[in-house]
Amino acid sequence: EIVLTQSPATLSLSPGERATLSCRASQSVSSYLAWYQQKPGQAPRLLIYDASNRATGIPARFSGSGSGTDFTLTISSLEPEDFAVYYCQQRSDWPRCSFGQGTKLEIK
């Protein structure tokens, strides 16, 4: 089973600042990694797939990078609506997939 570890657990930043979220896999997942955003009481939303591809309608301030075991989601300049929980997800051991435990991005 591939385990994804996200850090930090909580990130406190202000609007306009740059956010960097990390996801580390217990073994290589190649580029088969996605990022999702979830706000309270809402379903998750796909942001990035295959490590660096933005999903339809996702603003350019969101970007993903990495391959193998280390991945990063960057939000270049935080907007008020970006404060949420972010999950990474791997699909390397298809048909199984797994999610990280989440990073909560909160307003400082």
Add this chain to the structure above:
Amino acid sequence: QVQLVESGGGVVQPGRSLRLSCAASGFTFSSYAIHWVRQAPGKGLEWVALVSYDGTNEYYTDSVKGRFTISRDNSKNTLYLQMNSLRAEDTAVYYCARDLDHSGSQRFDYWGQGTLVTVSS
């Protein structure tokens, strides 16, 4: 626009059964694989099951194999999850989620709003 609407959740006793439904609209349902993903209260996300676009292939996470059955009716644009022998640890919000492609790439591009299943005596 793409819409997925789950229904069928509720409170059920351990060992009993429940069937969830997911009604799809706004896209060609029969062209996409669909998944169930669950989230226990206050916890993270867990993939549960996948059915291919034509219903011929099904896959499950180990903890639900033999207890849950995913199926679809493309004539009704509806996905189902039959859940038998329910356990307390199955308590969660259950989401249906569309895959980016027809076979099931495990990339979830649209999600429903979820339906809560509570297993408790």
